[in-house]
Amino acid sequence: METLTAQEARVKFGDLLIKSQKGPVQITRSGKPISVMISAESYALIEEMKMRYLKERLAKAEDDIANGRFVDGPTFFADLLAGKYD
Numbered sequence: 838m839e840t841l842t843a844q845e846a847r848v849k850f851g852d853l854l855i856k857s858q859k860g861p862v863q864i865t866r867s868g869k870p871i872s873v874m875i876s877a878e879s880y881a882l883i884e885e886m887k888m889r890y891l892k893e894r895l896a897k898a899e900d901d902i903a904n905g906r907f908v909d910g911p912t913f914f915a916d917l918l919a920g921k922y923d
Contacts, residue, residue, distance in 0.1 A: 838863050843871065 839856055843866040846853050856862045857874040864872045875883075901907055908916070916922065 838873075840865055840870075842866070846874075 838861050840863045841849070841853060843864055846862075846864050853862060853874060858876045861879070862874045863870050864874065
């Protein structure tokens with residue numbers, strides 16, 4: 838992934854726009870990553886994948902509920918914090 842400083846991103850904003858069409862560009866400040874710029878097309882694909890994932894999870898949850906496979910709230914949150922649903 839290409840990296841630019843925040844100052845470079847400001848000065849070369851046009852170049853940043855072109856580079857972000859080819860792939861993600863990381864922006865740093867004081868040597869630390871602060872953001873990543875991606876194309877609108879890449880962003881739309883990510884949002885589409887997230888929505889598909891959420892719909893799949895919802896369908897599974899509805900199936901679990903319909904078939905009596907569910908747990909009480911405290912158990913669910915303990916499992917969630919333990920990473921069971923990651």
